[in-house]
Amino acid sequence: GIQVEQSPPDLILQEGANSTLRCNFSDSVNNLQWFHQNPWGQLINLFYIPSGTKQNGRLSATTVATERYSLLYISSSQTTDSGVYFCAALEPPMRFGAGTRLTVKP
Amino acid sequence: EAGVAQSPRYKIIEKRQSVAFWCNPISGHATLYWYQQILGQGPKLLIQFQNNGVVDDSQLPKDRFSAERLKGVDSTLKIQPAKLEDSAVYLCASSERLAGAYNEQFFGPGTRLTVL
Numbered sequence: 001g002i003q004v005e006q007s008p009p010d011l012i013l014q015e016g017a018n019s020t021l022r023c024n025f026s027d028s029v030n031n032l033q034w035f036h037q038n039p040w041g042q043l044i045n046l047f048y049i050p051s052g053t054k055q056n057g058r059l060s061a062t063t064v065a066t067e068r069y070s071l072l073y074i075s076s077s078q079t080t081d082s083g084v085y086f087c088a089a090l091e092p093p094m095r096f097g098a099g100t101r102l103t104v105k106p
Numbered sequence: 107e108a109g110v111a112q113s114p115r116y117k118i119i120e121k122r123q124s125v126a127f128w129c130n131p132i133s134g135h136a137t138l139y140w141y142q143q144i145l146g147q148g149p150k151l152l153i154q155f156q157n158n159g160v161v162d163d164s165q166l167p168k169d170r171f172s173a174e175r176l177k178g179v180d181s182t183l184k185i186q187p188a189k190l191e192d193s194a195v196y197l198c199a200s201s202e203r204l205a206g207a208y209n210e211q212f213f214g215p216g217t218r219l220t221v222l
């Protein structure tokens with residue numbers, strides 16, 4: 001099955017800083033999602049992005065399917081951005097990466 | 107639009123006991139998924155239903171885990187008997203269809219299981 005690798009595994013930022021999270025996948029995918037898991041464990045959909053670029057407020061994502069990677073950008077980070085960010089390749093079966101744990105300090 | 111509902115939110119049991127989790131997907135979503143998330147890891151798919159049929163249960167420990175989706179709506183996941191290593195969060199998700207141009211998955215709040 002497809003392998004999904006995320007980097008970095010941990011990231012600590014000061015409030016207001018920008019960051020880039022990366023997701024590499026081992027084979028071509030038709031569908032890819034980014035999630036934020038908050039401290040209460042809820043997985044929140046950020047982007048459904050099989051290709052191209054999408055933006056939602058301070059967050060944006062880009063998937064280059066031909067090169068098998070996706071990037072999540074967080075600008076002007078806030079403490080509420082803390083948590084674990086997962087990318088998942090939606091190919092049967094759906095595969096999650098191990099996540100990037102983001103801590104934003106005030 | 108109501109999201110994916112799960113219950114209970116928390117459950118503590120002793121090893122060798124049985125436990126069941128319930129999931130109600132988003133209305134109209136044909137596909138339902140159960141995931142297991144062990145602390146510090148990403149979710150792992152256990153079983154996938156399309157309507158009331160099983161599409162993929164290759165990672166379901168069938169000697170102790172079972173799941174059903176009667177009438178193609180609600181689903182239950184059961185563990186019998188539970189082991190210590192089953193301590194995890196069990197997540198339910200749903201999507202409009204199995205595959206194709208659009209099958210974005212939406213997750214419920216999860217059930218945190220502790221096996222003592």
